[in-house]
Amino acid sequence: MSFYGGLSKEHLKQFIQRIERLEEEKKIIAEDIASVFSEAKGGGFDVKAMREILKKRKLDASELEQQEGIVDTYKIALGMTPGDDEPKEQ
Amino acid sequence: MSFYGGLSKEHLKQFIQRIERLEEEKKIIAEDIASVFSEAKGGGFDVKAMREILKKRKLDASELEQQEGIVDTYKIALGMTPGDDEPKEQ
Amino acid sequence: MSFYGGLSKEHLKQFIQRIERLEEEKKIIAEDIASVFSEAKGGGFDVKAMREILKKRKLDASELEQQEGIVDTYKIALGMTPGDDEPKEQ
Amino acid sequence: MSFYGGLSKEHLKQFIQRIERLEEEKKIIAEDIASVFSEAKGGGFDVKAMREILKKRKLDASELEQQEGIVDTYKIALGMTPGDDEPKEQ
DNA sequence: AACGTTGAAATAGTTC
DNA sequence: GAACTATTTCAACGTT
Numbered sequence: 001m002s003f004y005g006g007l008s009k010e011h012l013k014q015f016i017q018r019i020e021r022l023e024e025e026k027k028i029i030a031e032d033i034a035s036v037f038s039e040a041k042g043g044g045f046d047v048k049a050m051r052e053i054l055k056k057r058k059l060d061a062s063e064l065e066q067q068e069g070i071v072d073t074y075k076i077a078l079g080m081t082p083g084d085d086e087p088k089e090q
Numbered sequence: 091m092s093f094y095g096g097l098s099k100e101h102l103k104q105f106i107q108r109i110e111r112l113e114e115e116k117k118i119i120a121e122d123i124a125s126v127f128s129e130a131k132g133g134g135f136d137v138k139a140m141r142e143i144l145k146k147r148k149l150d151a152s153e154l155e156q157q158e159g160i161v162d163t164y165k166i167a168l169g170m171t172p173g174d175d176e177p178k179e180q
Numbered sequence: 181m182s183f184y185g186g187l188s189k190e191h192l193k194q195f196i197q198r199i200e201r202l203e204e205e206k207k208i209i210a211e212d213i214a215s216v217f218s219e220a221k222g223g224g225f226d227v228k229a230m231r232e233i234l235k236k237r238k239l240d241a242s243e244l245e246q247q248e249g250i251v252d253t254y255k256i257a258l259g260m261t262p263g264d265d266e267p268k269e270q
Numbered sequence: 271m272s273f274y275g276g277l278s279k280e281h282l283k284q285f286i287q288r289i290e291r292l293e294e295e296k297k298i299i300a301e302d303i304a305s306v307f308s309e310a311k312g313g314g315f316d317v318k319a320m321r322e323i324l325k326k327r328k329l330d331a332s333e334l335e336q337q338e339g340i341v342d343t344y345k346i347a348l349g350m351t352p353g354d355d356e357p358k359e360q
Numbered sequence: 361a362a363c364g365t366t367g368a369a370a371t372a373g374t375t376c
Numbered sequence: 377g378a379a380c381t382a383t384t385t386c387a388a389c390g391t392t
Contacts (some may be wrong), residue, residue: 009347015220016348019234022213029206033199040195052161053168053196070139077279078143078286099257106258106312109324113302119296123289130285143286151194168196229340233348250319258323
């Protein structure tokens, strides 16, 4: 880190500043999201329920990518039906 | 914190030591879990698949508790069938 | 929520979609930040130390000093010298 | 995995159940730890500072000093005085 | 043994 | 101010 004269010092400063700028942008978007929830709430919607919906939609999207194969074999061994995912067998 | 003579000093020490003991126990259990995976692996089982099974069983257990009600209403509005959870509509 | 025919249904759908779009943007920025850290790491910088720097730049001096003061007090109570950080006393 | 009749099926089931039991124990201990923190908090102690203490006691002195050294170097590079922690320079 | 990936823990922020 | 949620941080793990 101390070689190259002050070069890496400059690099460090730039990394730090780039991150700080990106975090600023991120913060703004987070505030935008909060605004939309606020607006929805003002329109009579239940924010908590909306959050659940969003969570569910995210989950559904990721479940699609779930890998099969060995996992299914094991599920069968444990009495969990592989296609339709049933809870614990006892 | 500085009142009561050294009493709170003793209290602090005791809290810290209780936590350290509990963390020690927790660590041992984590090692036990690792041992079981190891043993299973030695027996020819696929550890990664086992982890997925465990995750699934945990998820299934918690899904059962999921609250319904408003959420279902909203799901219907968004074209997500409430009973059987389908992915995104577009 | 069920009044006004399907109007609020449309509203809900729009709120959900606006949020999903914003969350997508937010995710991209988060990934950008991760990239910068990655790049910095590739350039030989210590990511953990960088995070500390960022945290300290965000916090104002007084908060920081206050917190550090409490920690020192506790160290003394436990017989850990505050300046030079020694491991466990017994 | 499909050889030996249902033998390995039984084995798998046993591995899974052993792990689930251990994870349950681990969870209980984690809750115990949370309780101790809660109790300490109720007694007027600063939980965050306690966590720092625990972390420092876990780390050995040399590691810690090394990490703090890097942070100081970075601070200097960014024009932040290392001893007294100032917020943003511009 | 470094690397990224993933899961758990902790902190911060929000709501009631 | 207590509980919940979301974000961030940290550590473990398999991978290369």
